[in-house]
Amino acid sequence: MxxxxxxxxxxxxxxxxxxxxxxxxxxxxxxxxxxxxxxxxxxxxxxxxxxxxxxxxxxxxxxxxxxxxxxxxxxxxxxxxxxxxxxxxxxxxxxxxxxxxxxxxxxxxxxxxxxxxxxxxxxxxxxxxxxxxxxxxxxxxxxxxxxxxxxxxxxxxxxxxxxxxxxxxxxxxxxxxxxxxxxxxxxRARNTVEQTVKYLLIAAASIAILTTLGIVLSLIGNTIRFFNLYPASEFFGSLTWQPSFGGGSELGIWPLLWGTLYISFVALLVAVPIGLFAAVYLSEYASPKLRAFAKPALEVLAGIPTIVYGLFALLTIGPLLISVFGPDGAGWMTGTRSVMTAGIAMGIMLIPFVSSLSDDIINAVPQAMRDGSYGLGATKSETVKQVVLPAALPGIVGAVLLAASRAIGETMIVVLGAGAAARLSLNPLEAMTTVTTRIVSQLTGDADFASPEALVAFALGMTLFVLTLGLNVFALYIVRTYREQYD
Amino acid sequence: MYDAPHTTERDVTQTEIKIAAKNVQVYYGDTHAIKDVDVQIEDKTVTAFIGPSGCGKSTFLRTLNRMNDTIDICRVEGDIRIDGEDIYDKRVDPVQLRAKVGMVFQKPNPFPKSIYDNVAYGPRIHGLAKNKTDLDEIVERALKRGAIWNEVKDRLHAPGTGLSGGQQQRLCIARAVATEPEVLLMDEPCSALDPIATSQVEELIDELRKDYSVVIVTHSMQQAARVSQKTAFFHLGNLVEYGETGKIFTNPEDPRTESYITGRIG
Amino acid sequence: MTDASMPTDTPRHGKSIMVADAHTKKRNASEKRFQAYGLAAIGAGVFFLLVLLGAILSNGLSAFQQTFIEVPVYLDAAKLDKNGNRDPEDLKKVSTFGYNPLIQNAILEQVQAAGIDTPLDKASEMKALISASAAAQLRDRVIANPDLVGETVDFRILAASRVDGYLKGRVQREDLARDKNIDAVHLDIVDQMRERGLLAKAFNWEFVFGADASESRPEQAGIGIAMLGSFFMMLVVLALALPIGVAASIYLEEFAPQNWFTDLIEVNISNLAAVPSIVFGILGLSVFIQFAGLPQSAPLVGGLVLTLMTLPTIIISTRAALKAVPPSIRDAALGIGASKMQSVFHHVLPLAMPGILTGTIIGLAQALGETAPLLLIGMVGYIATNAPDGLVEGFMSPNSAMPAQIYEWAKRADPAYYERAWGGIIILLVFLLSMNIIAIILRRRFERRW
Known part of the structure; x- marks a missing residue:
């Protein structure tokens, strides 16, 4: 049955x-x-x-x-x-x-x-x-x-x-x-039932713990299996990433980490100035009318699934960059997939993330602080630059770190936009690959799950998990201490 | 009488009119918050605005350095002149106006910066100091004038938020003084302070009278009686009575003033 | 009093406030600049949004149109039913190869009858004009209705992807040199057929409701089956995430004591909200598929993974909704002798319901657009060619999901699939938009301000 x-x-x-x-x-x-x-x-x-x-x-x-x-x-x-x-x-x-x-x-x-x-x-x-x-x-x-x-x-x-x-x-x-x-x-049926329901509620709440446990155990277990087949010193020490399913792969994490961080950096370069300035303008200058229009418009960007940004990177940003930097233009770019392609798309995705977090943080700065500055004859921009932003700085740093953690863990945009070539290069117009893209390709390829070429995905996942978790815990800690300052 | 505020030939015994307000109306959206207020504020005098809460005294105070500009729905009509110049004239830059008319707020609001940077903030943005030593001098002078120099001179680079409430308020006064204003507006400067700190700040206000025209909004009639020479009584957006402090408290003309100071309305 | 008592150490400005001095002018200029930066930033954000939407619409709308050729096909009994008894079993023995010549003949006849000027005169040379799927469609129709054999039926054939691309401007004559699938001679026929109304674009329902097709037949591919996959996943998410999320929130908000265990749960929830989605894919792969032995590519597994991913979102919004119910309501219930549990389930929960549902819908929308974890559990494209037979099949049999289908199309080499991917995005966004609008309406209509 x-x-x-x-x-x-x-x-x-x-x-x-x-x-x-x-x-x-x-x-x-x-x-x-x-x-x-x-x-x-x-x-x-x-x-x-x-x-x-x-x-x-x-x-x-x-x-x-x-x-x-x-x-x-x-x-x-x-x-x-x-x-x-x-x-x-x-x-x-x-x-x-x-x-x-x-x-x-x-x-x-x-x-x-x-x-x-x-x-x-x-x-x-x-x-x-x-x-x-x-x-x-x-x-x-x-x-x-x-x-x-x-x-x-x-x-x-x-x-x-x-x-x-x-x-x-x-x-x-x-x-x-x-x-x-x-x-x-x-x-006493009610008491018994209520007690049972309470245990059920506790069980439901514990699923969060179980999920974390599941993630950690599945990552650790398979990572250990991987390190039994492939030396950890090579994984963390080698500068080459060259998996071959016939064996004799070189699985160094550095090219992947470099690609990940480089693309995230480009994304933050796009998202942080735009998001931050937009947040400042919206909270300090914008008329209620503009605010009512611009805030939801930016938030729409946050509701669009990442696959859409991936496609946008591959089919719109990539060709656009090629037409400027490609063989017909400056001649610096060979393929549509590159660090810039993925980075720009990811940056656009992160704009609302940065702006809404910053908006919250800027609004948390007490009005009395602004009044004090205006009362001394400061202009709005002087107040923002010298009083509001410094006061909000820890929170904004936290927001940027959260955005960075998002960027590092993002998958679809880089799968479609960044390419598959693992290289340690400084040229942002070259294709590079990231930790997340390699997880996808190693686990959706033909490799058997017991081979190091597939198991490496778990070691990569572990690295990703530790990295994003660390960033998040740190960022939340900063944001929280900052919030307490004004509560 | 309005012209030449910078003439050296000045007789301090003869009071000059620093601020002259005529027919001032303030609206918050549809609410008529200030109705037809006429008042002349003298130089080198402490003028107290008293009245029950919500009577418009703080609102009126904030029109004097255009702090109300930061509130979208607020609209000011009428004529307010400082040294004969209309402060709501289109040519007036509120930034320059506020450098001339400083403000101290109800709750001490030091910036989350060092004590030094708090005081240096105004001189820096207004470009008052030629160099570092100059700035150091301005800061020291302001802190001395704020009667807080002795308490903070050893920790100028400690955060201003770490001071006690009374010290913070005196720091804020020093901060306002550092931009070398001509008028100081104080919006219930002692309402968040304990009695000891209050008396320190009141002493300071009395000191400041020598150099500035001070306008203080206060809840406490005793405080008005202690620190001010002139008192204006506001009620429901109207200026009911304005005159010598002694006279207002002992022999008010208007029955509403009398009711208020004897505690029947408030 | 003399001048000696004047505060000589206080240099007064004595400047008129009517005239801006140089320093103030400089400051005001920098103020203007700063404001311009802010406006530019907002402009940039809105510009990106418009470009994104523009790209989606301009590239994707054409996916809903497809080129069809209307042609009368003579179903030759001698070829299709040699025994002449119209037995469906016999008809099934004729493969699509038996139908191809019939269709090609029909096209050639039509081309010649219409007086189209072309050097081509062999039926097999018409192959490049029609979709490879045409024969299969005709065969299905004949098997469903054997009486058609021997008749001439009007048949609407999908044109080949290149022909479709030519009509939509994707295939240009300049590129023909590199194209193996079509040449100028055929495009001449297409031009003339179009002039004579033999070939036209029409709304393509198959794209919305059909199944994915093989790499070589983009004209036939549809997103319908993947939509079903997404639908079954969303059912799983709704059935699990809503009750578990609400239960967890009720516990944390109403019952949880201040202790390490509660703290542990809280920390876990806030961290799970930030774990990259791909890590949930790894979890699904190793726990649900490898460990628990659930079938690969099944919407059930996809739903489970997305449930775990959506839980933090739902818990966070549910807790906010519960928090918004004022304590006075709880006190009122407790005051007339209700148990704590009764006060929560009879009063607090119903009052918080609009907020909870809003949060749930937003969580579902987030789950609907998620792709990365689905790739790891094998829910990629071209898995299911038919709609699942029943409910259990729907949950257990391999399927794809809308975003995974879009990804699959984006990966394929033929640019005709890019159009499909953009079109798929339009459908996906229509779903997301409607979900968000429902959430907004719910919030507007039922949210109470206390």
């Missing part, structure tokens, strides 16, 4: 439990709902929650844990010898899983008989052919150990599904009876 059917059945049991629980409680009060401790709905909820929570918890844990168990068991079945040179146990395991899925699909579509799929003595070559002709993806010739492992894997999946159904239903019914046995008139 598929998991979602099981889920629906548990829901149905809970619904029945709700009705029964309410009825039972009412009966115990001889139909007089005033004799109940709580409102009758709470008795229903009490039963429903006791059905839902344990059963769904078991279901989720099973879904997560059982594949681990099957993988471990099946991995134990594969003899050392069938792991070829240049391959790894992970690769073989992936092959096993693929075969098992292929068998399952082929049986489901009726192209292979179930008995044939289960035949442990089947000829692997013939099986490969019949799987292929059934339209399943088989990467190489099957061998007997792999086929057997796949068959075992498939069998485990089937028994697993059966056990899962039984266990989940048992738990659900257990919850039903537990809840129903509670449903008499003196039971």
């Amino acid at each position: 598929p998991a979602y059917w099981l889920f629906l059945i548990v829901l149905a049991i809970a619904a029945v439990g709700f009705v029964l629980g309410r009825m039972r409680a009412l009966q115990s009060a001889k139909g007089d709902s005033r004799a109940l401790h709580s409102l009758k709905g709470y008795y229903g909820w009490n039963v429903a929650l006791k059905v839902l929570i344990p059963a769904l918890l078991v279901l989720v844990v099973w879904q997560l844990a059982y594949p681990l168990y099957t993988n471990a068991t099946v991995a134990g079945l594969i003899p050392e010898a069938s792991v070829n040179d240049g391959s790894s146990a992970d690769l073989v395991l992936a092959e096993v899983r693929r075969t098992a899925n292929g068998l399952e699909a082929a049986v489901a579509s009726g192209q292979i008989a179930d008995t044939q799929a289960r035949d442990t003595l089947a000829d692997p070559v013939a099986m490969t052919d019949s799987l292929r002709s059934a339209g399943q993806i088989v990467t190489s010739e099957l061998t007997t150990p792999i086929l057997n492992a796949a068959q075992h894997y498939r069998a485990m999946g089937e028994t697993g599904a059966l056990i899962r159904t039984v266990v989940v239903l048992l738990v659900a019914f257990g919850g039903l009876f537990w809840g129903l046995s509670d449903s008499y008139k003196d039971f």
Whole structure:
């Protein structure tokens, strides 16, 4: 029984439990709902929650844990010898899983008989052919150990599904009876339900922690796997980035970091002056009319998805730059993709980010400060330059750092606009590549997930995560201390 | 009488009119905040504006150096002259006007800069100092005039925000004095201060009278009685009575003034 | 009193305020300059916005138009149904290769009948004019309605991408030397066909509702299936992010005690809001696909990843909405004996609902436009060629999403796909715009000022 059917059945049991629980409680009060401790709905909820929570918890844990168990068991079945040179146990395991899925699909579509799929003595070559002709993806010739492992894997999946159904239903019914046995008139149903709801609320709030944990664990785990295959000293020490899927890659992070920082720098060069001046003008000079028009207009820029900026960079900014600096113009630029192409688009994207953050910060400077300056006969610009901006400086620095962290983590604009060439160059009209583009290309390429060429993406992701997180924590710290100054 | 404010032949005993306001009306959007105010403020005198809150005394004070310009919906009509020059004339640059008519605010508002930079701010923007030593002198003189020199001379480069409330207010007065204005407007300068700091600032105001025309808005009638020579009583946007402080407090002509100083309206 | 008591140490300006002195003039000039910089900055921002919108519209609107050729095709029974019994199973045995000559013949006949002057006189030479998809479309139509065999049917054929590009000005005669797919002779035919009204542009519904096509058939590609993928993802996001986000916000705003655990949650939420989206893609890849074994490219996985990404946005706006409900409401409920939980669920939450929904819609809009994490979990273009059969299929079977589809088109070499990418952006922006307008209306109509 598929998991979602099981889920629906548990829901149905809970619904029945709700009705029964309410009825039972009412009966115990001889139909007089005033004799109940709580409102009758709470008795229903009490039963429903006791059905839902344990059963769904078991279901989720099973879904997560059982594949681990099957993988471990099946991995134990594969003899050392069938792991070829240049391959790894992970690769073989992936092959096993693929075969098992292929068998399952082929049986489901009726192209292979179930008995044939289960035949442990089947000829692997013939099986490969019949799987292929059934339209399943088989990467190489099957061998007997792999086929057997796949068959075992498939069998485990089937028994697993059966056990899962039984266990989940048992738990659900257990919850039903537990809840129903509670449903008499003196039971403090409201308190129980409210307590449970509170735990549910805590669980929901904890998802933020779990997400961070998930990110950190998946990054760390795979980064360690990468460093087992590829020396960390090379990763952090080499100045060349040259992945080759045949092996012998050079995976130095510096060209990528350089491209990332260079493009971010160009982006900030565009965004910070424009954003800052726009914020100053809007908060100090603009008439309410202009403000009502210009502020939302700038904010529209923030609502446009990054893919749009990517396309804009590739198809509008790039050709524009080429027409000025390209072979027909100054002759400094060869392709539409370059640091400038991506940097300008990213800068435009960041303008509203910088301006709205700066606007908040400038507005937080007390009016008394401005009055003091005007009262001394300062002009508006003198007040802005010498009183408002210095007072707002920490906040603005924080805003710029936040923008920088955005720029460093931005993906789509650089994927489309920056190019794929990893180089350490100062020329902003040359194509360069960034950490994020390489993560995309290493993980969407043909490399197997167990190869260093794919795993390097996790090390890059880790670098990115640490970098942006560090910038953010620092920026938020600055902004927060600044805000406290005027609170 | 209006001309030649810079003539050396001046007799301090004979009071000169520094600011003359005629038929002044102030509107905030549709609200008529100041109605038909006529007042003549003398040089080298402390003039107090008193009245219940919302009576328009602060609003009127702010029209005297065009601080109301910073508020979009505020409109001023009538004629206000300083040394005979109409301050709402199109040719007048409010920046130059405010250099001449300094202002001290209700809440001490030192800039988040050092004490030195706070005081040097005005002279710097107005280009009053020829060089560093010159500026140092101006700052020292202003701080002395603000009666705070002795307290801060050892920490001129400490932030101005680190001072106590009373010190901050005296710093703000020193800051206003440093641009060498001719008139000092003070908008309830002691309302945020404790009694000790208040008396220090009041003493200072009395000192300043020697050199400036001081206009002070105050909530406290005692303070008006203590520091001012002239008092103007505002009520509901009207200037009800204006005259010698002693006379206003002991023998007011208008019944509204009397009600106010005896505490029946306020 | 004498002059001796004069403050001789105070040099008075004594200057008229009517005349600006040199220093003031300089200061006012710098004031003007500063203001000009500010105006220029705003101008630059608005200019960029206009250029961006201009680029999108000017490049993308043409994607909604496509060139079609109206032609009567004789469905030769001798070729399509040799047995003559109109059995659909038999008809299926004829591949698209059987249909191509029919269409090409039909075009040639039409060209000759219209008296178009051309040196070409072989049917196969008409191939360059029509889309490679035409035969498949005709075949589908015949299989759906076997009685058509033997008849002459009016058929609207997609013109080849180059022909379409020529009509839209994308393909220029000067570039023909480098083009393998079309030549001047064919373009002469196109010009004459256009004059005679045999070939024209029309609104292309297939672009809005159709599926992506292979790299060589840009004229056939549509964004419809990717739109379904996005739709199913948004369902997941809405079903998960809204309740979880609201629950988390209620806990943090109403129940959470001041302790390290609450602090930990708060720090995590504010940091997650700033984690680059691609990192969420890595999370989805390694946790949902590699660890939990969920299918690759499935909208369910995409939805889960986007849920985690959108949660901080929803939590932040929900908390703001809850905060805006004045404490007096809570006190009133507690005062008449409601439990804390009841006061929150009966009073505070309903009052905060408009704010919560506004925040949710904005979060959804953000999720709808997100691309990077989808690439990592395999939701790239040209995955699904048919609409999913049902709800479960919709969540579980591989699909793409609108922004990922746009990215896929932008990557392809044929410039005809660029037009598609811009057109896709228009559709995406229409969705985002409507979502934002709904959010604004919600805010305007229901937001309460306390």
